[in-house]
Amino acid sequence: MVDLRSFLDQVRQDRPQDIVTVKRCVNPNYETTAILAKFEQSYRLPIFYFEDVEGCSFPLVTNVCGSLSRLALALGVTVAELSQRYENGCKNPIKPKVIDSAAVQDEVVVDEDVDLGVLPKLIYHEKDCDKPYITAAIVVAVDPETGKSNLSFHRLMIAGRNRTGIYMAAGKHLDGIYQKYVAKNQAMPIAAFIGVHPILSLGGVYTGSTDVEEYDIIGGLQGEALRVVECVKNKGLFVPADAEFVLEGIVRPNERIEEGPFGEFTGYATGTMQTPVLEVHTITNRKDPIFQDIASGHSEHLVLPILGMEYSIKKVAQSASPSIKNVKIVAPLTIVVSIEKSDDAAPRKIIEALCKSDIYTKHVTIVDADVNVSDARQVNCAVALNVQPDQDVFVFKDLQGTPLDPSCRGESGITSKLGIDATAPLVGKRKIERNTIAKQLLDKIDMSEFLDNKDS
Ligand SMILES: Cc1cc2nc3c(=O)[nH]c(=O)nc-3n(C[C@H](O)[C@H](O)[C@H](O)COP(=O)(O)O)c2cc1C
Incomplete structure (x- = not known):
């Protein structure tokens, strides 16, 4: 049976370190969240099963979907x-x-x-x-x-x-x-x-x-x-x-x-x-x-929506351009998309489609397929080295965002949105050539030759 109880039993059996059972009485005003937050500060994200909750006659479970591994x-x-x-x-x-x-x-x-x-x-x-x-x-x-x-x-x-x-x-x-x-x-x-x-x-x-x-x-x-x-x-x-x-x-x-x-x-x-x-x-x-x-605002709240949102973002991005490789939500409202670019106009099309498609998409960065979308340093390098701000940064005004974004003024959630094309240009004066080394040369090199040779 697929229900909460069967999943808790599965975790108790297969991943006992992933569930903490708290027997003493806890206060649902601030205390249960404080316990969870204390564990989060040490990068531990277990399920908490509180058996005795002040003012309540049944147990409380939190953080069930708090990690991708669960x-x-x-x-x-x-x-x-x-x-x-x-x-x-x-x-x-x-x-x-x-x-x-x-x-x-x-x-x-x-x-x-x-x-x-x-x-x-x-x-x-x-x-x-x-x-x-x-x-x-x-x-x-x-x-x-x-x-x-x-x-x-x-x-x-x-x-x-x-x-x-x-x-x-x-x-x-x-x-x-x-x-x-x-x-x-x-x-x-x-x-x-x-x-x-x-x-x-x-x-x-x-x-x-x-x-x-x-x-x-x-x-x-x-x-x-x-x-x-x-x-x-x-x-x-x-x-x-x-x-x-x-x-x-x-x-x-x-x-x-x-x-x-x-x-x-x-x-x-x-x-x-x-x-x-x-x-x-x-x-x-x-x-x-x-x-x-x-x-x-804690781990489960951030982890749970990722699969669903990345799936929809990928579909919208693919409808704007078929060249999508990876999609990653890297922070609230912030998305990085990598593409196999064959057309310099593609990044702007993808950015516009994404900014207009969802209230939780506010800041989109497009990078080339060889950039790891999960690696902030690689993404920042692409932004620093491929972007001319007057040409590659796009702002779309008066779109539906979320009033949960503190920079939106008022309850409507109307906002401007930002897109950055951090891909290397394919054509024109700004065409960028990456450092490369011939594959045949690399393939010919046997590292043991240098590691074994004490004179080199
Ligand atoms: C823990 C949690 C709480 C949420 N709370 C709200 C909420 O209060 N109001 C809201 O509109 N969306 C909330 N969401 C987001 C929606 O569930 C999410 O956007 C959903 O996919 C919308 O479904 P729809 O595409 O069918 O509109 C919450 C999501 C999570 C994971």
């Missing part, structure tokens, strides 16, 4: 094979299988009995507001026009017994679906599921087109149909049968709440925003549930 374990491959494995899963989607009764609905509370106060009151950073957050909720909603479902992660700020703020980035699919409900002046039904196997989390960060449903991608990644069950009250919405928790509710068209400040993946706290409100009318969960958390 994602590789979840997908049954090596770290080097991860991208290819992810791509294969996305290219072979499998529709989910609907079942009638599911573990995630073993316990159900509705309406007046709903109380979000039973969940752990997680506060992460000193600059955060004093309201607890749910960070590992994957939201499912159905597009009222196409009937297709969409999955994505959304931070939920607990603001009362049955209310949360919900941040839906402009330019992303859930906000697009919400705007369709707003146009009809109708509430949007959603379900937020929490506590899943890493493969489902990878589905939650899939950023491809809305033609493909994330449940099908999850099926493709796990090699068999995902088992889903219809929601208790939100009929027509389906949730993973083996998740730990589901919050069912509605987001009304006009209601807003002050949300934040909240420390984000960028490493900076956002200011306050006016976000829509999720009104929760149903909570379902497994027996003896485990609550899952993702410490905002």
Whole structure:
């Protein structure tokens, strides 16, 4: 079975050093994140399983997808094979299988009995507001026009017994679906599921087109149909049968709440925003549930989206030019792409396509195929030595970015974006010739001749 519990068991068995079980009582206000941060400072990224959380009657698990090696374990491959494995899963989607009764609905509370106060009151950073957050909720909603479902992660700020703020980035699919409900002046039904196997989390960060449903991608990644069950009250919405928790509710068209400040993946706290409100009318969960958390701005928050985003970035870049070799997200909003260049116009085309395609792409550098996109020194050398700033630097104004970028002023997230063509020019006056040594000469040289010869 592909669920959170089976993955934790797999880690306990195959990688016991990758999971730390904390038996003593911990405070979800700052302390759980501080413990994780202390380990991160020593470059250790284990899962933390907190058995006893103050004010909460069930265990808390965090950092499940906090390293590429754990994602590789979840997908049954090596770290080097991860991208290819992810791509294969996305290219072979499998529709989910609907079942009638599911573990995630073993316990159900509705309406007046709903109380979000039973969940752990997680506060992460000193600059955060004093309201607890749910960070590992994957939201499912159905597009009222196409009937297709969409999955994505959304931070939920607990603001009362049955209310949360919900941040839906402009330019992303859930906000697009919400705007369709707003146009009809109708509430949007959603379900937020929490506590899943890493493969489902990878589905939650899939950023491809809305033609493909994330449940099908999850099926493709796990090699068999995902088992889903219809929601208790939100009929027509389906949730993973083996998740730990589901919050069912509605987001009304006009209601807003002050949300934040909240420390984000960028490493900076956002200011306050006016976000829509999720009104929760149903909570379902497994027996003896485990609550899952993702410490905002820490390793899991940065590692988890990489495969999905690099896959989509590569597809967009390839549609602008077929010469793409490698793609790497090297820092928040910052992408390096290497290309086998056969046309001096290609880098600008790729930069423009990428800057216009996604809100989380703000700074794009294109390098030649012989530059290692993961090596900051090689990339910086290419920028220093191939770039004439007046010719090779491109700025695109007034594009949709993210308001989580602290340099964006205002809540709209409108920003300018930067592209640098750091490839060597192929033609014209500035054509650059690299230092080379004839291959035949190199091949002829036998190093042992010099190592054995004491006189040389
Ligand atoms: C831990 C985590 C938290 C996230 N929180 C939010 C959020 O609060 N709001 C949001 O719009 N996107 C958030 N995201 C990003 C979306 O999940 C991601 O962009 C997703 O791929 C969007 O899906 P879409 O392409 O179907 O729109 C978060 C991602 C992660 C990994």
